[in-house]
Amino acid sequence: MALGNGLAGANGERSSSGKSDRLLKILSKYEGVVLLSHIHPDPDSLGSMMGLDHLIRTKLNIPVTLTRDGFIGRAENQAMVRCLKLNLTPIEEVDWEAKQAVVMVDSQPKTGRHTIPEDLKIHAVIDHHETSGETQGVPFVDIRSSVGATCTIVTGYLMEQQIDLPAELATGLYYGIESELTGFPREATRFDDGAAMYLYLDIDKDLLAQIQNARLPHSYFETLIEALQNSFTYGKLITSWTGELPQAELAAEIADFLIRFEEVEWSFCAGIYREHLVMSLRTVHADGRAAYVLQDVVKGLGRAGGHDRRAGGSIPLQSNSATALDQLRSTLRKRLLTALDIDECRGQRLVSKREQLLNLQT
Ligand SMILES: [Mn+2]
CATH class of the missing domain: 3.90.1640.10 (inorganic pyrophosphatase (n-terminal core))
Structure with missing residues (x-):
């Protein structure tokens, strides 16, 4: 044949x-x-x-x-x-x-x-x-x-x-x-x-x-809403931060979901799984070299790999303290902006705090 x-x-x-x-x-x-x-x-x-x-x-x-x-x-x-x-x-x-x-x-x-x-x-x-x-x-x-x-x-x-x-x-x-x-x-x-x-x-x-069409556990929806409430755009990039992930692969699912947002070209999601920060990066660009971008971002901190449009990585967490985690997130955000040639700017919430609160009241 x-x-x-x-x-x-x-x-x-x-x-x-x-x-x-x-x-x-x-x-x-x-x-x-x-x-x-x-x-x-x-x-x-x-x-x-x-x-x-x-x-x-x-x-x-x-x-x-x-x-x-x-x-x-x-x-x-x-x-x-x-x-x-x-x-x-x-x-x-x-x-x-x-x-x-x-x-x-x-x-x-x-x-x-x-x-x-x-x-x-x-x-x-x-x-x-x-x-x-x-x-x-x-x-x-x-x-x-x-x-x-x-x-x-x-x-x-x-x-x-x-x-x-x-x-x-x-x-x-x-x-x-x-x-x-x-x-x-x-x-x-x-x-x-x-x-x-x-x-x-x-x-x-x-x-x-x-x-x-596998049935989804309760934790899936909880993590999804947490991710959406903690999503920020920086020009062509959207980042999403979650706390503990119920399963490691959820960071990839969220990045896959967010890359469909019509206003962005790159999506990044990171969450904690078993003392590691687990990350996924996606791009709409066929020759985006996402794997190398993520390798640059985690250099000296952890490991990453993947393909042109999709990459994953992880960083072992030294400490569980909120300050250490905040610092790591800020480092990763800065490196992402640099790697993607985006000027340092304040992130815009995907869903504003006001809207989040209003949603709770309805
Ligand atoms: Mn494969």
């Missing part, structure tokens, strides 16, 4: 099964495989692990362990795990044996996004992030930053190997791609669309709808 060749050639390669053949050859020397993804796995990580699990078990018939680093908080992601019956081993419970190969998906080593042992040997890295990690000495590396989702790359492997996809797997891979490609401008290539099309007929549409 032409689509298969297109996907396999995403990296300019001519051979239609080169990458997956090489990956399988490397993994075949081991008795089992452990699949890792970044902390707080998202649908792209989960779908990629599902796809590789199926690929490895079908072709090599060796046991595969899917892992979970940190918690999965986002309702849709929890629904994905539940509806698609994913069996995830908490990363701290993994027995690191030399006989097992370790495959990292949707992230790269030494990017501060994992809680694995420092010296753990990684045998393969499959990713699409713009910001790079350390892959020296890793036997198999397939990083394509132009591709919209890691699930697209993994779907390509399954197509190359001509493996039938159970409905739950097709659903997982499809949702992984879909969730990475939302937003405008789309960060996608024809390979992403080709993979999505290839998967589409095999998806369980009811399961997909259940995941997309």
Whole structure:
């Protein structure tokens, strides 16, 4: 099928099964495989692990362990795990044996996004992030930053190997791609669309709808109103500050929501999660280099990474005091304004205090 060749050639390669053949050859020397993804796995990580699990078990018939680093908080992601019956081993419970190969998906080593042992040997890295990690000495590396989702790359492997996809797997891979490609401008290539099309007929549409429309907890609405009440615009930028986040991924959801505000080009949201300030940055610009902007903003304080339109980061909090937190926020705000070339100015509330009070009285 032409689509298969297109996907396999995403990296300019001519051979239609080169990458997956090489990956399988490397993994075949081991008795089992452990699949890792970044902390707080998202649908792209989960779908990629599902796809590789199926690929490895079908072709090599060796046991595969899917892992979970940190918690999965986002309702849709929890629904994905539940509806698609994913069996995830908490990363701290993994027995690191030399006989097992370790495959990292949707992230790269030494990017501060994992809680694995420092010296753990990684045998393969499959990713699409713009910001790079350390892959020296890793036997198999397939990083394509132009591709919209890691699930697209993994779907390509399954197509190359001509493996039938159970409905739950097709659903997982499809949702992984879909969730990475939302937003405008789309960060996608024809390979992403080709993979999505290839998967589409095999998806369980009811399961997909259940995941997309996952029921939301009370804390979601509380945090949302807190974020809206603490949103400020500075010219083309909107910032939003929340206190404790009920789950780490909420900062990203709020930044995604605020970037649709017609008066801004950049949105930033930060909240506290487990002694860290968790941040998300979004832009409407296709070539916005958001990941590098956020890396500049957190320089010397924490870590960040991501893509052109979307970036995430975190800063370990030294102290819980309100003053220290205020100071950190003010530093980040100043750095953001500088990085985005916005003159120092007073932020305008998205919803004025007067309106907030009036709303309470009605
Ligand atoms: Mn991804």
